[in-house]
Amino acid sequence: MNPWLVLGPVILLLIVLGFVTYAIFFERKVLGWIQGRIGPNRVGPWGLLQTVADVLKLLLKEDVTPKKADLALFKLAPALAFIPAFAILAVIPFTDTIQFADFAVGLLYYLALSSVTIIAILVGGWSSNNKYALLGGMRSAAQMISYEIPLVMSVVGIIMTVGSLNLNEIVEAQKEVWFIFPQAIGFVVFLIASISELNRTPFDLPEAESELVAGYHVEYSGFRFAFFMLTEYVYMFAMASLTTVLYLGGWNAPFGLTFIPPIVWFVLKFGFIVFFLIWLRGTFPRIRVDQLMQFAWKVLLPLALLNILVTALLKEVPFLGKFY
Amino acid sequence: MSFQFSGEFIAFFILSVMAICGAVFMINATRVIHMALSLAFTFFSIAGIYLLLEAEFLAVIQILIYTGAVSILMLFGIMLTKHKEEEQPSISSWHSIISFCATGALFGLLIWVIYRSPLVSQAPQKAAATVGQLGGSVFKQYVIPFELTSVLLLVALVGAVILAKREGKK
Numbered sequence: 378m379n380p381w382l383v384l385g386p387v388i389l390l391l392i393v394l395g396f397v398t399y400a401i402f403f404e405r406k407v408l409g410w411i412q413g414r415i416g417p418n419r420v421g422p423w424g425l426l427q428t429v430a431d432v433l434k435l436l437l438k439e440d441v442t443p444k445k446a447d448l449a450l451f452k453l454a455p456a457l458a459f460i461p462a463f464a465i466l467a468v469i470p471f472t473d474t475i476q477f478a479d480f481a482v483g484l485l486y487y488l489a490l491s492s493v494t495i496i497a498i499l500v501g502g503w504s505s506n507n508k509y510a511l512l513g514g515m516r517s518a519a520q521m522i523s524y525e526i527p528l529v530m531s532v533v534g535i536i537m538t539v540g541s542l543n544l545n546e547i548v549e550a551q552k553e554v555w556f557i558f559p560q561a562i563g564f565v566v567f568l569i570a571s572i573s574e575l576n577r578t579p580f581d582l583p584e585a586e587s588e589l590v591a592g593y594h595v596e597y598s599g600f601r602f603a604f605f606m607l608t609e610y611v612y613m614f615a616m617a618s619l620t621t622v623l624y625l626g627g628w629n630a631p632f633g634l635t636f637i638p639p640i641v642w643f644v645l646k647f648g649f650i651v652f653f654l655i656w657l658r659g660t661f662p663r664i665r666v667d668q669l670m671q672f673a674w675k676v677l678l679p680l681a682l683l684n685i686l687v688t689a690l691l692k693e694v695p696f697l698g699k700f701y
Numbered sequence: 702m703s704f705q706f707s708g709e710f711i712a713f714f715i716l717s718v719m720a721i722c723g724a725v726f727m728i729n730a731t732r733v734i735h736m737a738l739s740l741a742f743t744f745f746s747i748a749g750i751y752l753l754l755e756a757e758f759l760a761v762i763q764i765l766i767y768t769g770a771v772s773i774l775m776l777f778g779i780m781l782t783k784h785k786e787e788e789q790p791s792i793s794s795w796h797s798i799i800s801f802c803a804t805g806a807l808f809g810l811l812i813w814v815i816y817r818s819p820l821v822s823q824a825p826q827k828a829a830a831t832v833g834q835l836g837g838s839v840f841k842q843y844v845i846p847f848e849l850t851s852v853l854l855l856v857a858l859v860g861a862v863i864l865a866k867r868e869g870k871k
Binding site: 447450481482490500511515522 | 761764769777781831
């Protein structure tokens with residue numbers, strides 16, 4: 378048997394854990410700089426070990442379970458949330474050689490599996506037997522379902538242009554022009570919907586501290602809480618990778634700078650998206666609940682449909698047709 | 702009949718046991734939310750079986766629609782209503798006898814149909830249908846049934862909106 382079949386996912390898991398550790402650190406540092414503070418700087422040189430210390434503290438914490446919770450579901454929910462988050466990474470092409478599964482319907486696979494996490498969030502919120510957790514879980518699920526529709530619709534333009542759902546072929550099709558230019562409307566819709574899917578500011582209503590204490594994971598502590606946080610940041614990793622693959626040309630080098638290896642290009646574009654997400658968190662206030670749903674159904678969905686229509690029309694125009 | 706213990710067979714075995722277990726849990730669970738979740742689990746296992754049959758698109762759509770959307774809709778419905786009470790088993794003995802007979806009859810009918818229909822999978826066609834071919838046949842060959850279904854769904858949607866609006870006015 379090919380040893381990479383076993384080793385590859387383990388290495389990916391370690392890379393993802395490393396990413397999560399330093400994404401949290403980086404987020405706190407950047408937020409600190411945006412707000413004119415220094416950020417974490419006590420543990421280790423330049424505060425580099427801050428997250429490691431935080432994770433250790435979480436692991437050593439007492440594992441509290443509410444007395445009236447539905448025990449089986451309460452324990453199942455964190456694992457159920459994390460598994461799809463990691464499973465979707467299988468189809469992401471990091472470079473033309475580093476990819477785990479060249480799946481014919483890779484893009485749909487990503488979108489389908491990520492919806493399983495919504496069940497986990499609902500179950501986690503419900504089984505805690507706490508009204509804040511239940512409300513947070515409901516809000517989270519409602520928001521993620523509503524924004525999943527514009528998210529799926531916005532990538533239809535790309536699927537029409539490439540004629541395939543395979544992520545490798547989508548990257549190959551961006552050799553000349555990245556899809557961010559011909560699919561500008563689709564990109565904006567995708568970006569907004571993806572931030573909402575990630576439950577990040579300005580769409581972090583499920584975790585609105587001032588209204589809901591902390592959302593669906595109020596009752597979780599220690600290791601289980603760590604799993605929910607891990608899921609959130611693994612999704613950030615996956616979504617940033619997907620945005621890079623779909624709109625920023627994946628591993629393709631811009632301006633013919635091919636002497637820099639493809640993985641470096643991928644990491645650069647990926648890092649920019651992650652920074653962008655943190656930047657948004659530092660600058661935007663939280664959106665209101667009623668505005669949230671209206672925005673998804675009355676603004677994003679029509680825009681995504683318009684994008685599909687425009688793509689279909691421009692495909693037939695003689696000169697522009699080659700970009701679509 | 703001889704079984705080959707290939708990876709495919711083992712995967713099929715595990716997935717079918719998962720699907721059946723989900724269905725049995727669904728019937729035996731006392732809390733409604735456990736039922737909904739075991740149903741979602743069954744849907745998920747069936748998607749795995751589709752994947753084994755090389756129907757990738759169908760498998761992914763099964764997860765997206767059934768495991769994702771339909772299950773979440775059911776969970777929402779359950780959570781927004783009362784959830785403390787457990788369902789009381791209120792089935793009398795004659796009821797279960799009638800159900801047993803009906804299920805047995807259905808099972809017999811299904812087996813009869815399966816044995817009557819000729820099995821086409823003797824020579825498996827290797828070129829599995831791609832998503833493009835699927836789209837082509839839906840939008841070219843079967844375009845009128847497709848459009849009719851869309852109109853039906855639209856009518857249902859408009860009806861739901863009207864019903865919801867009337868309730869709001871009261």
